[in-house]
Amino acid sequence: MRYPTSKRLIPTVLIGSKPQRFKGIEKDVMSISDETESIISESSVEEYPKKTFASVSTETCEEDFHDEEKEKLQELANTYRNKIEKLELELEREKGDKARVIEDHESELLKEDIERISMQKDIADKNKKILEIKRKNEELSGKYESMNEAFEEATQEIEKINENYKEERKKRIEAEEKIKNLLVNEKSCAEVDLRAEKELLTNDIDKLVSDTMNGNEMLNKKHEEEIKEYIKKEEELNQKIKEIMEEKAELLKENEELNSK
The missing domain is CATH 1.20.58 (Methane Monooxygenase Hydroxylase; Chain G, domain 1)
Known part of the structure; x- marks a missing residue:
């Protein structure tokens, strides 16, 4: 078994x-x-x-x-x-x-x-984000360069405009000074002429007064009219002289303000 x-x-x-x-x-x-x-x-x-x-x-x-x-x-x-x-x-x-x-x-x-x-x-997503950031950075860099060039051009243009403005302002100030000097000279001459004319009128009035006192009645009437006329002219001349003096004072004040600037 x-x-x-x-x-x-x-x-x-x-x-x-x-x-x-x-x-x-x-x-x-x-x-x-x-x-x-x-x-x-x-x-x-x-x-x-x-x-x-x-x-x-x-x-x-x-x-x-x-x-x-x-x-x-x-x-x-x-x-x-x-x-x-x-x-x-x-x-x-x-x-x-x-x-x-x-x-x-x-x-x-x-x-x-x-x-x-x-x-x-995660790495692929981060790489994708990095590429997107690089692309945006390149775009921004291009825009920045374009804006910088435009800014430089605008700055140069502004400098030219400022130079032109300074030259024009200088020319305008010189022209205004010349005009004011001419006006002052003209007004001074006019003032001298008016004063001389006033003196002549005064002399004529004195002469007429003396003639009136020594002449007849007709002559007196005639001389009175002439005297009134001369007096009226004298008043007009005085008014003109006053206006000229005021204008002269204003011109002198403006000239001082321009010189202070």
């Missing part, structure tokens, strides 16, 4: 994408299974001979021996079976640990991939 041998278990663990064998454990399991099988095969009996009255005692002794051998073999088989079960449990535990390690590693890789993709997306 042959005892059933335990099935040879070759534990494997997935590392990456390929199964890896634990060579040391596999060797131990195979050696234990082979040893158990060889012991059982040696002690097993393929055919039992037919019993006879002469061989009863011999068979009884052999059966006792076989029973003891069977018990020892059974104990040995149980021992090896327990060892195999322990090894299988250790293998299962190691497989679980390996699987957890692999799962954690894959989870970490997935997390790193997600973070890398997120970082790549």
